[in-house]
Amino acid sequence: MIAMKFGGTSVQDASAIRRIVGIIRDRLSRRPVVLISAMGKTTKNLLECASLAAAGNRQSALGKLEAIRSYHESVANQSVLDWSRTEGSRRIESYFGEMRKLLDGLSILRELSARSQDKMLSYGELISTSIIQEVLVQNHIPAVWLDSRKMVITDEQFTAASPLQGETNDAVQKQVRPIVENGQIPVLQGYIGSSRNGATTTLGFEGSDYSAALVGLALGVSEIQIWKDVSGVMTADPEMVPDARTVKAISFDEANELTFYGAKVLHSKSIEPARLGNIPVSVCNSKEPERTGTWIFEADPSEKNAVKSIAYKKPVILMRIQSNRSLSTGEFYHLAADAFLREYAVPLAFGTSENTVVALLSGQTVSSVIRNRLTQFASVACRENRASVSLIGKNIAFRRNILQDVSSILKDVSLDWVSWGVSENSFTFVIHENDLKPVLNSLHSVFFREWDPTLFC
Ligand code: ADP
Ligand code: MG
Numbered sequence: 001m002i003a004m005k006f007g008g009t010s011v012q013d014a015s016a017i018r019r020i021v022g023i024i025r026d027r028l029s030r031r032p033v034v035l036i037s038a039m040g041k042t043t044k045n046l047l048e049c050a051s052l053a054a055a056g057n058r059q060s061a062l063g064k065l066e067a068i069r070s071y072h073e074s075v076a077n078q079s080v081l082d083w084s085r086t087e088g089s090r091r092i093e094s095y096f097g098e099m100r101k102l103l104d105g106l107s108i109l110r111e112l113s114a115r116s117q118d119k120m121l122s123y124g125e126l127i128s129t130s131i132i133q134e135v136l137v138q139n140h141i142p143a144v145w146l147d148s149r150k151m152v153i154t155d156e157q158f159t160a161a162s163p164l165q166g167e168t169n170d171a172v173q174k175q176v177r178p179i180v181e182n183g184q185i186p187v188l189q190g191y192i193g194s195s196r197n198g199a200t201t202t203l204g205f206e207g208s209d210y211s212a213a214l215v216g217l218a219l220g221v222s223e224i225q226i227w228k229d230v231s232g233v234m235t236a237d238p239e240m241v242p243d244a245r246t247v248k249a250i251s252f253d254e255a256n257e258l259t260f261y262g263a264k265v266l267h268s269k270s271i272e273p274a275r276l277g278n279i280p281v282s283v284c285n286s287k288e289p290e291r292t293g294t295w296i297f298e299a300d301p302s303e304k305n306a307v308k309s310i311a312y313k314k315p316v317i318l319m320r321i322q323s324n325r326s327l328s329t330g331e332f333y334h335l336a337a338d339a340f341l342r343e344y345a346v347p348l349a350f351g352t353s354e355n356t357v358v359a360l361l362s363g364q365t366v367s368s369v370i371r372n373r374l375t376q377f378a379s380v381a382c383r384e385n386r387a388s389v390s391l392i393g394k395n396i397a398f399r400r401n402i403l404q405d406v407s408s409i410l411k412d413v414s415l416d417w418v419s420w421g422v423s424e425n426s427f428t429f430v431i432h433e434n435d436l437k438p439v440l441n442s443l444h445s446v447f448f449r450e451w452d453p454t455l456f457c
Contacts, residue, residue, distance in 0.1 A: 001180055002027065002223045005035040005190055005212035009229035010286035011128055012040035014078035020132075021139050023227065023289050024185070028141070030222075031180050033215060035148075035190045036132055037208040038124025039075065042068060043191075046099075050120040053103040054112035061103045069096050076131045080138055088130040088145070095123050095130075114158035118192075118202045122149070125189030125208075133187045143185045151175055152193030152211060154201045161193060161201035163214055168193075172218035180219075188215065209270035213281070217273040224274055224281045226266065231285040232294030233258065233265050235456060236310040240437055241444045245456045247308050249295040254308055254392055255281075257426050261348070261390035262313030262362075271296065292457060306455060307393040307447045310440060314387040314433050315364050316348065318416050321378045323355040332377070333357065339373040348388060349419045349428060358417065360388060360430060383416055387436040390428040391447065397424045409442045 004027065006020050024032060038046075045068050053061035072092065076083045083089050102120055106112055129145060136143035151171040154161035179186045190208025193201050203210050209226055216224040233255065234244040250258070252275040259268040265283065274281045274296070284293035323332045336357040340347055345367065347359040366382060374380050396402060397420065406429070416430040431439060448456070 001031045001033065001219055001221045002225060003035065003212045003216035003219070003221045004032045004225045004227065005208055006037065006227045006286060007208065007229065008037045008040055008042070010227050011036060011132060014075055016286070017075070017079050017132060017135055019286055019289070020227065021135060021141070023286060024136065025139070025141060026289075028185070032185060033176060033180060033219065033221070034132075034143070034185060034187045035208060035212045035215060036125065036129050036187065037190050038121075039072065039128045039131075042071075042124040042128070043121055043205070046121050046124055047117070049099075049103060050106060050112050050117060053106035054110060056107055056110055058103065058107035061107065062100065065096070065099055065103060072127055072131065076134070079131065079135045083134070086134045088134040091130045091145075092127050095126055099123055115199060118158045118161075119200045121202055122189075122192040122200045125192050129187050129189050136185065136187065141185055142183065143187050144179050146175065146179070146186050146188050148189040148192050148211065149194035149198075149200055151188070152203075152214060154193040154195055154203070156195045156197075156199065156201065158199075158201055160204040161195070163193060163203070164196075165214075165217075167196070168214060169218040172215055176215065177219060203269075204267070206264070206267045207269075209267040210273075213270045213273035213279075216279055217277040220277060221279060224279055226270075226281060226283045227286040228265065228283060229285065229287060230265065231288060231291055232283045233263070233296070233309060235308070235448050235451075236440055236444050237263065237265075237312070240312070240440050241310070243441075243444060243448070245448065245451060246292070247294050248292065248455055248457055249297070250308055251394060252296060252298060254394060254425055255296045257390070257423060258309055258311050258392045261311040261388065261392065261426060261428060263309065263311040306452065307391045307396055307399075308455070309392050310443055310447070311390045311392055312387055312436060312440060313348065313362055313390075314436060315362075315384070316386050316388045316430065317361045317363060317366060318383040318386055318430055319359045319361060319366065320381045320383075321357045321359065321374055322381075323378050325377045327377060329354055335377055336374065339370050342373075343367060343370050345370060349417075349422070351417070351419065360417065360419075383430075385433050386416055386430050387433040388428055388430050389436070389439060389443070390426050391443070392426050395424050396427055397421050402427055405446055406443070409439065409446060413439060 133145040153167040190211040351358040
C-alpha cells in the first residue's frame with residue numbers, strides 16, 4: 001500500500017487532472033490511497049471570500065464565490081461526461097449552498113473566527129476530491145470518496161490543529177483499510193480534519209503533505225509519494241534560483257531542518273510521521289512523472305558532508321531583548337522564552353548572553369501580546385524586513401571552510417546575525433530581505449559549482 005498526495009497545482013485544470021489519473025493508474029498494483037489538495041489557488045480565494053464577507057462586503061463575497069463555483073464547474077465539465085448527473089456534482093451543489101449561508105453569517109457577524117475560517121477553507125478540498133473521484137471512476141479506476149474529517153481527528157487549535165494520533169490511527173484503519181483491501185482506491189482530502197466534537201479543523205496552510213504522512217503512518221504504507229509541480233526537493237527554491245537542481249536523496253533529519261528553515265517544498269510537520277513509521281517519502285513532479293525526484297528516508301548512505309540545499313525564510317524579524325530589571329540571568333531567560341511560548345510562537349533561533357536574548361521570528365510584525373509581555377522586564381529592539389538563509393546538509397557544521405565560503409559571498413552585504421554550530425546540519429544567517437535574491441544565487445553558484453552527480457541531478 002502507498003499514500004499518494006497531489007498538491008494544488010497538480011490538479012489545477014483538466015489537463016493536470018488527466019495527468020494525475022495516468023499517474024494513479026500506473027501505480028494501481030501498489031494499492032494507492034490518494035490524498036488531494038484544493039485546486040489551484042482555491043484556498044486563497046476562499047479565504048478572500050470569507051474576509052470580504054466578514055468586512056461586511058456580502059455582495060463581493062458572493063460574487064467571488066460564484067467565480068470559484070464556475071471555475072470548478074468548468075474543470076468538472078471538461079473532465080467528466082454528464083458531470084451534472086453525478087453524485088459528485090450534487091455534493092458540490094450542496095457545498096456551495098452551505099458556503100453561501102456561511103458567508104451570510106459572516107457578513108452579519110462581521111467577524112471571521114479561526115473556527116469559521118477552517119470551516120470555509122475545508123470546502124476547497126471537499127470539492128476537488130468530489131470532482132477527481134468522479135474522473136477516476138469514469139476512467140475505470142474504482143475510486144471511493146471519503147470525508148477526511150471522519151478520519152483525521154485533531155485538537156481544537158483551529159487553523160493549525162494537531163492530530164490525535166491514536167484516534168486518527170483507529171479511524172483510518174477502520175474506514176480506509178477495508179476499501180483498499182476490497183481493491184478500491186480511497187480518495188481523501190488533505191489539509192482538513194475535525195475535532196472530537198465534529199468541528200471542522202485544518203492542519204495549517206499547505207497541510208496536505210502532513211495529512212498524507214499521517215494517513216500513511218496509520219496504514220503502515222511502504223511509501224508516501226508527494227506529487228508537486230517541482231522535480232523534488234531542490235538545491236534551492238527554483239523560483240528564486242533558476243539554476244537549482246534536484247537533490248536525489250536526503251535524510252529525515254535534513255528534510256526536517258530544511259522545512260523548519262522555510263523551504264516551502266514540504267509542510268514542516270510532514271516528516272515526523274514518516275520518521276516515526278520509518279516510511280520513505282518520495283517527492284516527484286506530476287508534470288514529469290518519469291523523472292527521478294527526491295527520496296527522503298532514515299539514513300542517507302552518503303558520508304559526504306555536502307551542502308544539500310539552501311532554504312530561506314522571509315520576512316523574519318530579529319528581536320534583541322535586553323533585561324532592564326535586576327533579574328538573575330536564569331530568571332531572565334525563563335521570562336523571555338515564556339513570553340513567546342505562551343503564544344505558541346516558536347522562534348526560529350535563540351541566542352543568549354548574560355542580560356540579552358536575541359530571537360529570530362518569522363513574520364512581518366511581532367504580536368503586541370508578546371511585545372507587551374517582554375517590555376515588562378526588558379527593552380526590545382527589532383530589525384524588521386529581514387530574511388534568514390540556511391545552508392542544510394548532514395554535518396555541515398563540521399565542514400571545513402564553510403565560514404570562508406559564506407563570507408566571501410557576503411563581502412558587500414550587511415550581516416545581522418549568524419547561527420553556526422547549534423545544529424550539526426545547518427548554518428543560518430540573517431540579512432536584509434532586499435539582499436536575499438542575489439545572496440541566494442551567489443551562494444548557490446559557490447556551493448553547487450561542482451555538483452556531485454551521485455547526490456544531485
Ligand atoms: P503543492 O503543489 O504541493 O501545493 P507548492 O507549490 O506549495 O506545492 O510547493 C512547491 C513550491 O515550493 C515550489 O513551487 C517552489 O517554488 C517552492 N520551493 C521552495 N524551496 C524549494 C526547494 N528546496 N525545492 C523545491 N521547491 C521549493
Ligand atoms: Mg501548495
